[in-house]
Amino acid sequence: MIAIYARVSTEEQAKHGFGIAAQIRACKEMAKGEDVLVFSDEGVSGETLNRPALEELRQEIGVGRISTVICLDPDRLSRKLLHQLLLTEEWERLGVELCFVNGDYSKTPEGNLFYALRGAISEFEKAKITERMCRGRREKARQGRVLRDFSIYGYDFDSDREQLVINHTEARIVCQIFAWFLNPPPGIRGMAGIARALTSAGIPTKRGAPKWHRQVVRQILANRTYIGEFYQNKWDASVGKVRLRPQEEWILIPCPAIIDRLTFARSQLLLAQSRRRSAGNGPRYLLSGLLRCSSCGAPMKGRLWGNSAVYSEEPGVGCGLRVSQAVLDEKVWAWFCTEGNTAHFPAPKGELERRELLRIFVQEILVGEGGQFVVKTF
Ligand SMILES: [Zn+2]
DSSP states (O other), X not given: OEEEEEEEOHHXXXXXXXXXXXXXXXHHHHHTTOOEEEEEEESOOTTOSOOHHHHHHHXXXXXXXXXXXXXXXXXXXXXXXXXXXXXXXXXXXXXXXXXXXXXXXXXXXXXHHHHHHHHHHHHHHHHHHHHHHHHHHHHHHHTTOOOSOOOOTTEEEETTTTEXXXXXXXXXXXXXXXXXXXXXXXXXXXXXXXXXXXXXXXXXXXXXXXXXXXXXXXXXXXXXGGGTEEEESOEEOSSSSXXXXXXXXXXXXXXXXXXXXXXXXXXXXXXXXXXXXXXXXXXXXXXXXXXXXXXXXXXXXXEEETTEEXXXXXXXXXXXXXXXXXXXXXXXXXXXXXXXXXXXXXXOOHHHHHHHHHHHHEEEEEEOGGGOEEEEEX
């Protein structure tokens, strides 16, 4: 049912002669001949919400009898901005559509403020809801629960326990993929070869497709879930474009491993080599792409500074931190070797192999004044 609300105070009536009848007529025109219920307060101040017709209207809205309220402008609802906002918020929350006849009202200073605030409040409400939802999901993830079925090959989603459980049929294929990748049998070479072999063996993908693509094989080889590290809260979709969150916000959910860490690490090394082959020219310095300034967070790049190479922030970005490339490389490499990370691998030959080996274990290095550094490993 459509409701019309009209109000006029004693002074207004005397001053403008803008009577209740004119208001109701304008509202009825907007209702285009549909049945309406009219609520009108005459000779009542707009300073208070204590008005008989208004109270009646709010009651009718409360019991769900009204779908739309038509009113000349927000000023008719109340003279007080706060009350206007309160009423519009209350009614909109109950799913009632609120229409104002007087479009010009939005051009007055009062109208401007009303619409601006109303917009701000609904933005705020939306942000609050999003935040609440995100918080709820983060909380769930922190308790170690898997939020939904992420369809990871090798696992089933146990929705009762909210956990990943091993799908043994698929897990055998995962092991096969890693084994083929590290020790290619005759005729099965690289990710494309593995994809072809799986396709011709008639093994379906997670989605039930008969054809395996090399990109799917690559994703499996790079997925840390197989070593028992499933990450949630990795992607942020709350602000328009989806973006990767910084790693400290990721939430690790331990899950049953399918692949041992050494096999996985060896595969990452091979993957990096294949990336290098396909990319042609990789990063130029040992630590390229790994460095960030510890005080301002700006990424640091290797570049020439006079005759010597330095790692520094982009000019004009960050706080201006600059460290010697040779010195930092040496210090980081020395740290890396003493950590025993290199034990399982053949000694790297040359800069390229050192760079790749480093990237298997190191996610990021935070650099401070004088070349101090903190390493974030995977
Ligand atoms: Zn900085």
